[in-house]
Amino acid sequence: MADTDFRWQAFFHRSADPLFLLNRQGHVLFVNRAWEQLTGIAAAQARRLWGRRPEQVGLERNWRDVLIHVLTPPAEVFDGDVGRHRRLVPAHDAKPPAWWDVDFFPIRDGKGLLGILGRIVPAGAIPRSAGPPLPESALAARVKVVQRLGGLFLGSKLPEIRRVEEQVRLASQVHSPVLLVGPAGSGKTQLARRIHFRGPTREQSFAAVDCRRLPPFAVAALLFGEVGAASRAPLATIYLKEPSYLPRDLQARLLTWIQADAGTDAAHPPRLIAGISDDPSADVAQGRLLEDFYNALATLRIDVPPLVRRRDDLPHLVDRCLQRLGRGKTPAPRLLTADAWEIVLAYSWPGNLRELYTVLQSASHRSAADPIDATHLPLYLRQAVRLGPELATPTERPLALDSLLERVERRLIELALRRHKGNQTRAAEMLAIWRPRLIRRLRALGLADAAPETEEPST
Amino acid sequence: MRHPQLLIHAADSLLSEMLSPAAKRQRWVVRHPREWEEVWELLEVGGAGVLVLRVGRDLEAEMMLLERVTDLFPDTGIVVVGDAVHAPLAGLAWDLGASYVLFLPQPPELLEAVVEGLMQQPAGAR
Numbered sequence: 001m002a003d004t005d006f007r008w009q010a011f012f013h014r015s016a017d018p019l020f021l022l023n024r025q026g027h028v029l030f031v032n033r034a035w036e037q038l039t040g041i042a043a044a045q046a047r048r049l050w051g052r053r054p055e056q057v058g059l060e061r062n063w064r065d066v067l068i069h070v071l072t073p074p075a076e077v078f079d080g081d082v083g084r085h086r087r088l089v090p091a092h093d094a095k096p097p098a099w100w101d102v103d104f105f106p107i108r109d110g111k112g113l114l115g116i117l118g119r120i121v122p123a124g125a126i127p128r129s130a131g132p133p134l135p136e137s138a139l140a141a142r143v144k145v146v147q148r149l150g151g152l153f154l155g156s157k158l159p160e161i162r163r164v165e166e167q168v169r170l171a172s173q174v175h176s177p178v179l180l181v182g183p184a185g186s187g188k189t190q191l192a193r194r195i196h197f198r199g200p201t202r203e204q205s206f207a208a209v210d211c212r213r214l215p216p217f218a219v220a221a222l223l224f225g226e227v228g229a230a231s232r233a234p235l236a237t238i239y240l241k242e243p244s245y246l247p248r249d250l251q252a253r254l255l256t257w258i259q260a261d262a263g264t265d266a267a268h269p270p271r272l273i274a275g276i277s278d279d280p281s282a283d284v285a286q287g288r289l290l291e292d293f294y295n296a297l298a299t300l301r302i303d304v305p306p307l308v309r310r311r312d313d314l315p316h317l318v319d320r321c322l323q324r325l326g327r328g329k330t331p332a333p334r335l336l337t338a339d340a341w342e343i344v345l346a347y348s349w350p351g352n353l354r355e356l357y358t359v360l361q362s363a364s365h366r367s368a369a370d371p372i373d374a375t376h377l378p379l380y381l382r383q384a385v386r387l388g389p390e391l392a393t394p395t396e397r398p399l400a401l402d403s404l405l406e407r408v409e410r411r412l413i414e415l416a417l418r419r420h421k422g423n424q425t426r427a428a429e430m431l432a433i434w435r436p437r438l439i440r441r442l443r444a445l446g447l448a449d450a451a452p453e454t455e456e457p458s459t
Numbered sequence: 460m461r462h463p464q465l466l467i468h469a470a471d472s473l474l475s476e477m478l479s480p481a482a483k484r485q486r487w488v489v490r491h492p493r494e495w496e497e498v499w500e501l502l503e504v505g506g507a508g509v510l511v512l513r514v515g516r517d518l519e520a521e522m523m524l525l526e527r528v529t530d531l532f533p534d535t536g537i538v539v540v541g542d543a544v545h546a547p548l549a550g551l552a553w554d555l556g557a558s559y560v561l562f563l564p565q566p567p568e569l570l571e572a573v574v575e576g577l578m579q580q581p582a583g584a585r
Contacts, residue, residue, distance in 0.1 A: 134518065134547050134548060138519050138548075139522075140519065140523070141525070141526035142522075142554050145554065145555060204550070205549075205551070206554055207553040208553075208556070210558060210577070212579075213579050214577070215573070215575075217572070218572060218573050221569070222559070234547070235550065324530065324531070327527070327530060328527070354581075357533070361531075
């Protein structure tokens with residue numbers, strides 16, 4: 001037994017990651033050498049620490065209090081979930097203040113929590129010019145986002161998607177521009193975020209700029225201006241959605257960014273990723289996209305397939321959408337009924353992932369927490385699937401406009417007369433027409449006998 | 460036809476006043492939700508629009524709100540408005556999915572133009 005204990009400790013001591021082990025109460029049982037080197041605290045001293053201080057510690061507090069705060073797991077870990085938090089660490093041992101990301105992995109036996117294994121990942125020093133650091137609580141949302149984006153892309157078996165995964169992984173490791181080409185709603189923005197948040201500059205910021213919707217002068221202010229827009233945010237990656245909508249002079253200025261970045265070891269301007277829904281060569285041919293700018297962006301091109309080519313992934317995608325909806329206000333349904341599945345699998349999803357999510361969101365609202373069935377899905381979806389190939393060659397049906405208008409007119413006149421108890425003068429006023437016209441229409445519609453004139457008693 | 464909705468999450472009326480002329484001109488439905496639950500209901504029932512989020516009073520709640528709206532209502536444009544230039548806060552807001560970040564004081568035209576632009580539906584949205 002003693003041999004085995006020795007081996008696991010030696011194993012952890014060999015790790016370059018600072019590791020620690022807590023008991024279920026949060027007392028430190030073990031720290032490895034990397035932890036000692038990072039913190040400057042020997043293992044014997046560390047075993048007197050107890051991770052029970054969730055509140056942020058001020059930068060002026062002593063190092064022991066800071067470490068206790070670092071070692072304190074988030075609440076969900078005691079419930080058995082993996083947790084992560086980001087901790088602000090003040091200057092110590094001639095090192096500047098920094099952020100540390102701390103992962104907590106609960107270890108359970110048959111009865112409950114046995115202990116917690118922790119790992120510290122230094123996330124970078126806080127630049128002096130950045131202003132006062134943000135409070136840890138404000139960063140909790142970012143920690144969640146980074147955790148979600150760091151996981152497996154899809155776990156898809158489709159060769160096309162596995163290729164995209166590999167390209168995203170490669171793109172995250174290099175600094176060159178990336179061009180994502182795929183239909184609207186196919187997930188290009190999420191891919192751009194993954195490329196950034198899995199790369200070496202993930203501690204700096206990522207901005208998605210919608211070139212189609214934002215006015216050009218606002219985009220220019222963000223990219224090049226001083227006027228409070230970017231406010232010198234530490235942007236390492238800028239994702240341009242539909243850059244063909246940018247004026248050509250802005251495209252030319254962005255091209256100089258790319259060219260300057262390629263030729264020097266000096267501090268990099270933000271890395272550019274672009275997303276284009278249409279055929280980029282058509283945009284170039286029609287003069288909407290500068291050819292040199294396009295060529296520079298397409299240094300690494302990733303083609304994102306439409307959802308219709310990913311039907312095998314639909315069960316997994318639907319599950320992920322429902323899990324995502326479950327993060328909202330009320331519990332979202334976790335199931336689709338068989339008839340709902342039939343429609344989801346048969347539909348062509350021209351709006352891709354965005355449409356899938358929107359449909360499930362509205363269906364989830366209609367179904368409350370019950371399983372989603374076909375009646376919860378939008379009518380257009382059900383019609384598109386049930387009409388099937390007939391949609392390709394729709395048969396022409398005459399639209400009887402006159403008959404339709406007459407029905408509407410009849411209904412409105414009946415309503416107005418009923419509202420005013422047969423008083424034609426009042427009914428005409430309600431319909432914003434002269435009374436003689438109302439009388440003519442009553443005769444024409446055959447309503448004259450059914451709507452005899454009545455007058456309210458004068459007051 | 461449903462009018463696009465403009466949600467303003469702020470402690471005072473400054474942003475409402477700045478956007479009031481554009482809101483009248485464009486016939487936006489303007490609402491002032493206070494909590495996440497209200498924002499959620501308005502977006503779920505009223506459809507995507509634009510959320511203008513003033514930050515600085517309760518950063519934890521404001522950043523959580525930003526993250527949740529981005530996650531659950533990705534077609535909603537979000538404009539984050541801060542009181543004073545703060546680079547880390549701008550970076551965080553961008554990271555969490557803001558469509559635009561700006562710091563006061565600003566000419567109303569910039570905020571108006573950004574909100575008007577974001578009121579357009581994203582490409583390919585139904």
